[in-house]
Amino acid sequence: MKYEVHIDGKKRVVELSRESEQWRVSLDGMTLDADAVEVTPNTFSILLEGESHEVRIAPMPDGSLTLHTGIAEYVAEVEDPRAWRGRRHGAMEVEGRQQITAPMPGKIVRILAKPGESVEIGQGLLVVEAMKMQNEIRSPKSGRVEKLFVKEGQAVNAGEVLAWVD
Amino acid sequence: MKYEVHIDGKKRVVELSRESEQWRVSLDGMTLDADAVEVTPNTFSILLEGESHEVRIAPMPDGSLTLHTGIAEYVAEVEDPRAWRGRRHGAMEVEGRQQITAPMPGKIVRILAKPGESVEIGQGLLVVEAMKMQNEIRSPKSGRVEKLFVKEGQAVNAGEVLAWVD
């Protein structure tokens, strides 16, 4: 099976073929001695050229995968060239209007930038209180607060859109 | 729901009724303040009259349940009086011919009692080697070795019948 894996800003080509219990793996055309086992659900032990690696995989709602390798974390999108389900790629979603969403459930305690106001990258937009800590949500880009969807005192859920910055 | 639980050599009558998230429990006709949750699969946290207990349950192939309470282990058979699937009860399987089975996979290294030989309770019948340790299998009762199903050097699986003692 051949896969295109979009990960860490690159596109990698992974070919897999099973030989009895072992997997034959080639990465970007280069064949590697690999042995992979799912030791516990969604945790893979991978012996790659003798090196012992472990990867924990969490599938995300949008179909991408979050991968933890002890030292680093990656987000990957996998495409099976045979199947043409078009998927957005991390690399494509940049610039233009930025949607500010609540990273977790909480309460809006203060609005720092009104609609129409222009903001610098990193400038505070609003303050959300969660788990007894007040956290400032900052602007991901320099621009203008295009729209504000919440008011002070309002409770918000994780992922809820709070504002647009353009 | 009403259940007859055969456990620890006794027959207990347990009545359960659900009230919202809580369980109403009566044991042998006596109502108890109980709150039970399955905190992880097959592990129950039970608050009984305020006391915090934890029970880990393993269903056995024969339909009975093994229960661990941290300090003690029990085997229970549960009957729902409405449903009449007749089940053997621990209490019934006594006396008569005793079937000697291999408690785990291993190799018969020595036969200690020949067929026809009479044996005392606790007397060694055969020696099984497993995990590099030699273990003597003793007679559960005083009687006579009625039949022997294995010979020295033979490999046996867990549960495999080794002998009958009558």
Place this chain on the structure above:
Amino acid sequence: MFRKILIANRGEIAVRIIRACRELGIKSAAVFSDVDRNSLHVRLADEAYPIGPAPSRESYLNLDKLMHVARRAGCDAVHPGYGFLAENPALPRACTDASLTFIGPPAEAMEALGSKTAGRSLARGVDVPTVPGTNEPIENPEEARALAQRMGYPVLLKAVAGGGGKGMRLVSNDEEFHSAFRDASSEAMNAFGNPSVFLEKYLEKPRHIEIQILADAHGRVVSLGERECSVQRRHQKVIEEAPSPIMTPELRKRMGDSAVRIARAGGYVNAGTVEFLVDAHYNYYFLEVNTRLQVEHPVTEQVTGLDLVKLQIAIAAGHRLPFAWESITPRGHAMELRLYAEDPENNFFPSPGKILSRRAPSGPGIRLDEGVYSGWTVPMDYDPLLAKLIAWGNSREETIARLRRALEEYTVTGIKTNAALFRRILVEPDFLRSEIHTKWLDEMLKRPLEGKNADSRAADVAAIAAALWHALRETAANTESSEKSSRWKIDGRDRQLDRTP
């Protein structure tokens, strides 16, 4: 000794106290809010009683409910842990009224030492230097702003009650003052039910060093030595260690004596901590007294070999401290990492949720104090501290090496944790040389994280794993529709899990 102790807390500290009770043969009675029914402290305690809905005010901060449970369960003592009501004099008073023993200082000592402002004046009274600032809660924000201007910025706004960086704000100029004041007091109100804040001069690059003291009811007060807690994120301790790398026997003696003098002056009994700031010239300034057990008490336990919770209980039961401890010396080096359910890649936002899998580190020199388990859902209603990873070693180097090793073993999935933060700190040259101060971490975090994914091998493996994951899920799919069959697959795995072999 006591028969049964009510533990008026939750999470890892409740578990910690349950363990001490069990080792002493004392029954433990836990309490839990609606969202904590499945929490580890409820599972491990001898008894557990519900005390209401999730919000702290209606449960863990509700004195009446706690006292009701204590009576109903037939407790003869109450341990407050830290946070919640631990530093609220109303609790010891309520205990006295209910003729329960409070495991902590008397209400009077709490008042004399607990509030930062009272503590500061008391310290001055026994010639212990303090940081310049307002000695009283701020009545008039405008006057306070003017004073701040006179003292010169930066200044700190601090909640009079409580600690842990909550209700605290650094103000670096006049413009910020009023909004910072609003945030600080509203946060203080939420956290401690008391909005008053006061003003303090902000020292440049100070180290946070605190002295652990024990005082029995018979007048003996001893110092168990210091803990250094200079690695803080927004005034919140994240790493603590003992001994302090900059400590000298002479300075330890002087700071210990100062701490003991303050404790005596406040009529202190039981375990407490006297916090100081230490500047570049080894001058130390009294900061505040924490009239309770500290989150970071384990580092002192690891180097002294003492069990502070058991000692708290013994002191409350009227036992005497052995004379010998007036000259106790630490052995080796201990360090604690505070593992939180928060996302270091997203401004450390709290990340509650269900823990899908977990591997705990263990082995030589490793201690883990935690309040979680795999399959448990971290509630969003409380402080997101998951666990404290503590290591002991013969040297600071060995201790750090053990923490790095343990962090590689520690994995949690389902929620974000700040483990990556520590992987980064524990290799920072400044930290290894211990050239740190209370703002060091905040400054480090401003620097871009270069070469995070430097290990290209890791990226290769991740790419392969991602493909593998799809391959396995799709192989299953070939039998039937992807959705369905993957279920059957999972189901098969799970049915095994329901059976013993």
Place this chain on the structure above:
Amino acid sequence: MFRKILIANRGEIAVRIIRACRELGIKSAAVFSDVDRNSLHVRLADEAYPIGPAPSRESYLNLDKLMHVARRAGCDAVHPGYGFLAENPALPRACTDASLTFIGPPAEAMEALGSKTAGRSLARGVDVPTVPGTNEPIENPEEARALAQRMGYPVLLKAVAGGGGKGMRLVSNDEEFHSAFRDASSEAMNAFGNPSVFLEKYLEKPRHIEIQILADAHGRVVSLGERECSVQRRHQKVIEEAPSPIMTPELRKRMGDSAVRIARAGGYVNAGTVEFLVDAHYNYYFLEVNTRLQVEHPVTEQVTGLDLVKLQIAIAAGHRLPFAWESITPRGHAMELRLYAEDPENNFFPSPGKILSRRAPSGPGIRLDEGVYSGWTVPMDYDPLLAKLIAWGNSREETIARLRRALEEYTVTGIKTNAALFRRILVEPDFLRSEIHTKWLDEMLKRPLEGKNADSRAADVAAIAAALWHALRETAANTESSEKSSRWKIDGRDRQLDRTP
């Protein structure tokens, strides 16, 4: 220092060595047999290589395969752990030929001290008392039987190679002698590839006390004090502690000196253990030298604060032991419990299988050295040691209290463990008074276990839980056919597990 160490072992000791390597910044190369691919040591090591099928002879005991991996992986040292080839002089020799450093004693020292018979004569040579018996391997069983009769029963038959109670039999009369001889030598053959056994007079109610020694390559030999290992089941240690409750500074000095003399006489280098039997009158008799790291080394680490595995590596790298250690003194008390996959209710039969769930104890004073994880299948091919639960405390009492507490937290389902055995031992009056000897446990186990289920409350709870389990499974059933729907239920639970919130 070394770049990469081959770990010629498996299970908890391989994990223990991997941890030491990681803390020292040395790469670790693990090996695994076909049934160990998923084992924890393979997951934690930096590198891992297959070495063949399950049977030890074709994998972990296969010298050629090990050397091949060492070369292929570019290792510069080999750590043998304990068991397998750890005491086989062929391994250090093969290392020398392959110009690898063997982390352990030289082959000559192994031969001079390793075999029990050689060790005994060497001990006599330096005036260390030994237990009367044959000094040579038994050639003629009939002669040996005659000698046994002359010495008077009971006598012990012991494998010349190896230890751990394997290839050992207690013979209490003439009739038993020959069958016992057969068992002992066949077991010895299987375990150590060497069938020779020898004969020893059996002392009444002796205590097993051993001295941990360290010897560097520069002639310094130090004693790190004793461990008492008198709690044994069929000559297999199950509990070890330090210090020994009966030890006096004077006796410790004498036994330590004897151990050091023997080590010097044998030209010993690296970590080793000299085992003694001590009778009721505090006379001690040399038993044997274990020319390797002991299973129970952690109790010495907990009371001395030293990391024996790191020291083994340092010694192998040519480092010198600090002079100060010639007078090292233990701090507090440490005890280790050996948790095995065996069924205490069924004559301690090994109980391999899949671990369905697991809760590990932690918190103050607790250390867990283990080689397992939830979801892993314990293979039937090797020693069933799952984990070593180690506790430290200020006193023996506190240590025992901590172990009791930790055992309540420790749960494993899916396989049987001997945890219940320890719950029983740790409350036995004889054990608490430490009035024990090497046969004490076997005698205790002969006594019926009264009131096992004395706690009627536990029985009540179990009954309720059993009913509850059926109720829940049936509730699910009411929607559809029991089989199907319970699947869907599980499936639902499991689908969650495959998602992050």
